[in-house]
Amino acid sequence: MSLLTINNINKAFGGVKAINNVSFELPRGQLLALLGPNGAGKSTCFNMLNGQLKPDSGSIKLEGVELVGRHPRQIWNEGVGRTFQISATFGSLTVLENLQMVLLSRDKKLFRLWTPAASYYKEEALVLLDQVGMADQADRACSVLAYGDVKRVELAMALAHxxxxxxxxxxxxxxxxxxxxxxxxxxxxxxIDRNLSVLFTEHSMDVVFEHADRMIVFARGELIADGGAEDIRNDPKVREVYFGSGKSFEAA
Structure with missing residues (x-):
């Protein structure tokens, strides 16, 4: 059984079909890139996967558990994490405190105000920061970090549960x-280390072709291609969508 199974999901806004009868699966331990030009339906798909939008029809299952109709917090509790294009860290808090806040939320301890938050989960937070190469910056405020380091902190926060x-x-x-x-x-x-499944959107084709295990491509709300780097690179529909011609990615 695949970890994530999406079956015939649809979403329309007025008369515009943002997602049209899309189905795909994501197994355990795979890095899957979701590609497509602006307006292809990538964000709509993401927002349905974590409960911000509800499909008009279709099914989204995580290890057989139906996610459609569940709130984002419930989906988070089922084991779905998310990072955003604009990093969602607390700039006034230290790197360590950002991780501690997530761990407190995970265990529903945010409102136990009589105990200082800094006393909770310090070791667990440091382990997570070490995994993303940020343990040596644990006491720095997120507001002074380089942008790439903020992204690392956000990744550690997403892995906290x-x-x-x-x-x-x-x-x-x-x-x-x-x-x-x-x-x-x-x-x-x-x-690899966590047997984690990752679905990501990305506009940098060099990153995608270098690292993704598999790619799916959306155009006008429909899934038009699914495969490895060579399959996608040579797919005429994908070339047409991206370049309006038969030009290859290498020639772009």
Missing amino acids: DPKLLLMDEPTAGMAPKERNQLVMLVKKMV
Whole structure:
């Protein structure tokens, strides 16, 4: 059984079909890239997967558990984590405190105000930060970090409840080429070490073709291609969508 099974999901806004009869599966331990030009339906798909939007029809199952109709917090509790294109960290808190806040939320201890938050989960937070290469910056405020380091902190926060599935929306947006590859290499290591499944959107084709295990491509709300790097690189529909011609990715 695949970890994630999406079967014939649909979503329309007025007369516009944002997602049209899309089905795909994601097995355990795979880094899957979701590609497509602007307006292809990528964000709509992501927002349905973590409960921000409800499909008009269709099924989304995580290890056989139906996610459609559940709230984002319930889906998070089932084991679905998410990072966002705009990093969602607390700039006024230290790196360590950001991790402690997530761990407190995980165990529903946020409102036990008579005990200082800094006394909770310090060791567990440091372990997570070490995994993403940020333990040596634990006492720095997130507001003074380089952008690539903020993304690492956000990744550690997303891993804090040990998700089965991680959704990453444009994880390398705004990063330099070296930072982009370092971050995705780190994610790929997590996929292997944790047997984690990752679905991510990305506009940097160099990152995608270098690191993704598999790719799916959306166009106008429909899934038009599914395969490995060579399959996608040579797919005429994909070339048409991206370039309006038979031009290859290498020639772009």
